[in-house]
Amino acid sequence: MKKFPRIAEYKVMVTRLLLVYLFYFIARILFYVYNQSLIEVDSVFDFLKLCYHGLAFDTTTILYANALFIIASVFPVLINTKKAYQKVLFYLYFSTNLLMYSANFIDFIYYRYTFSRSTRASLDTLENEQNKTALLFNFLLNYWHVFLLFFALAYLWILLYKKTKVKHVTEKPTLKYFAASVASFLLITILCIGGIRGDFKKSTRPINLLDANRYVQNAGQADVVLNTPFAIIRTWNANTFKKVNLVSKTQVDSLLVPIKQYKNNPSTKPNIVIFILESFAREYNGAFNKGTKIPDYVGYTPFVDSLAQHSLIFTNAHANGWKSIHGVSSIIAGVPSFKNAFTSSPYPKQKIESLVSTLESEGYDTSFFHGAPNGSMGFLGFGNILGYDHYYGKTEYNNDADFDGVWGIWDEPFFQYFNKTLTQKKQPFMATMFSVSSHEPYKVPEKYEGKFPKGKVKINECIGYTDFALKRFFAEAKKQPWYNNTIFVLVADHGNTIAYDEYRKEFNRNTVPILFYSPNKKYVGVNNDLAQQIDIYPTLLDMIGYQKPFRSWGRSLINEKTVPPFAIKYGANVYQFMSGNYICTFDGTKAIGFYDKDDKGMAKNLIGKRNAEMNAIELRCKAFVQDYMERVVDKRLTTVK
Known part of the structure; x- marks a missing residue:
């Protein structure tokens, strides 16, 4: 029985793709080594489990990056094994893979400032900088070891790739060749589509950042499961500003009170000077x-x-956000940023x-x-x-x-x-x-x-x-x-x-x-x-x-009588809403975790022991997310009810 045509080519292609997986595994190890003080992993076995779950996210990234390489490798053009054609494949493979791979190395350092994998919003922030060359030079100077690691691994990767050679075979334009090639092409295409989506179920949505949280014991581990190119790809054209219907309008008005009006103090006109201090975290202030x-x-x-x-x-x-511009919108306008920055969304150009x-x-x-x-x-x-x-x-x-x-x-x-x-x-x-x-x-x-x-x-x-x-x-x-x-x-x-x-x-x-x-x-x-940044705006007006009347999701920190103290932010790919005795994690539609207020590490999920206070906190979180999305999307960031 004759061999299946082109089987040797397919083996080489698979080997080359497996090399990508190997180097993504190495990048995941390095990411953890650089940030192990921020991410709690109990044992080597637990780390390897996180790496295993990360394969699905790596697969999506690798198939996106290598789509053209795979097509060019399997397309039936009779010249696939020629030296010149293989050289084209070499440059196609590394031009896309190394570009995507390099994003992981940025987060070796950048993660310690944002505590999350970089997304499209990170690139949007950089667009506003006029001194990009100076910033790059400064990064290179201070974190030379990251660049050295990247180029060393790239060099090793190229050496290993060159060992996967395709022997030139002269093919004849036979029916068997084309039939087998087309069938293989269709099968590989189906497999790639399934890999990009995350699995092969017809009903499933493509995996996203939130799915990484399914496999972790604590929130920070999700960033080990993920890789940075995946985070950028999944947020590239993602519009997370979508209206939801979770509670009634009456509940929004009573639980959130989005339109505030204070009459606690006589009208005065003092000057107001606000210092927004770069990176001046609470930790540093005695x-x-x-x-x-x-x-x-x-x-x-x-x-x-x-x-x-x-x-x-x-x-x-x-x-109420992770970047400087998030701080400005939260403090001055009372508009927080969650999964994606409000200021990088399609909606900031409105009356606010x-x-x-x-x-x-x-x-x-x-x-x-x-x-x-x-x-x-x-x-x-x-x-x-x-x-x-x-x-x-x-x-x-x-x-x-x-x-x-x-x-x-x-x-x-x-x-x-x-x-x-x-x-x-x-x-x-x-x-x-x-x-x-x-x-x-x-x-x-x-x-x-x-x-x-x-x-x-x-x-x-x-x-x-x-x-x-x-x-x-x-x-x-x-x-x-x-x-x-x-x-x-x-x-x-x-x-x-x-x-x-x-x-x-x-x-x-x-x-x-x-x-x-x-x-x-x-x-x-x-x-x-x-307290939180979005409370400053209503506090000053009070x-x-x-x-x-004025629109505010925050509360006065000096005289508020209707809205109890709370804090909301986005971290580990979920909303985090703290009030009373609990921290609630919320996926956008429902609560997926509750933690005691003193469990700041969010290590022990109490969702199996729900009580009336937890239910009330979830309701308030729903009201916040619903009104936030509705007002942003409908361009009603004013006193309009």
Whole structure:
């Protein structure tokens, strides 16, 4: 019996595809090695189980990357075994595979800042940066070992590929050749479609990021199961902003109260100054960690700690997103970001009620300050959507002698510029300052080298510098006539690198300080209730006695009587909603887990012991997601009911 035509070619093709699986396995090991302090895996056996479940996600990625290579390998053109044709296959194979493979290496480092695999939103954020070359060079300089690993593995991969040679065979255009080739082509196509979808069931949807959570004991392990190219592919054209019908309109209005109206305070018009501090995580601030009981805890913010003694601070506050632009939309507009960023969605270009619009209606001058090149992080574009009167960036500062060489103007001189510009404004004004210096590559100005503690992680020194810049700002600002009539807010945009195990726990990974300071000492104290970035907008309107209705998913942190404290965010590919005694994980339609409020690591799922409070929390989560999606999609981010 004669051999099946082209069987040798197919064996070589399969061997070459198996090489891709091998190198994805190596990348998964390296990803875990780099991030093992953030991902709890009990044993080698448990890790191998995660790798096994990751095969389905690798298969999808590998088949996407190699679709053209597979087609070209099996297509019946009679010249498949020729040397020139095999050379074309070589370049086709590596041009797609190495590009996709490299994305995994980015997350060896980037994961420690976002605590999730990179998605399309990560690329969208980079698009707004004008200094991409400088950022790449800086990444290369600081993380040279990642590049070295990538090129070493690429070299090894190429060597192994070259050992899989196809012997040239002269084929004749016979019926048997074409019939067998076409049949093989159709069979391979069917197998590839099944592999891309995740299995071969007709009724199933293609696997997505959420499916990785089916195989894990704790949420962080899902990122071991996944690979970064898969996360990017599945979110490339994904529109997760889709309306859902989970609860009644009456329940939304009573549980969520999306239209707020406060009449707790008389109408006043103090100036409002908001510092959104880059990566200024709660972990680094001593005043916000007095109750954590972390062994040998060290803080790096002596000035903020001293200011906190005369301020109203919230020690249990959370970010509502993972990136800087998420922080801006959450803090200023009260619009959080979940699976995909609101600002990267098809929907941010709409009328958005925010601190900007509400305060402008009261006669406030509004401005946004960011020392980076104008447009960086997407702030200028989003600021224009919100309607800021003025934007002050690196261009307006107009002195590159104070440029840090990577991100923007050093915080100390830019904060002084901030003070001088505010002094020239007519009151009342609302000004937002977004800092830049507490950021990778974690440098301080040369004249301050050695002044601030190096700390346990690299960012600690930069946190000390930004804290010093704040001290210098307040020292000068208190001399100005506008100072005593001002409410100051300090908050971080998101977390950053972690030194203490307490902050490695899933629900503590993106915690931020929230501080309100008024020189008249009206707001002073320590509040340990749950708080979040989207609460700042309604809190400020409550403080100044804003009497009109306004749209807000957050709650006033000083006088709220209808909505109990809560925090909502997106992590480990699910919504995480904490209120009362429990943390609820929610997949978009239903609760899939409940955890005790003290189980911040979310290790013990209590869903099998549901009670009335859990049911109520799930209902509130449903109300939030439903109203959020409906208002974003229908472009009703205003007081429209």
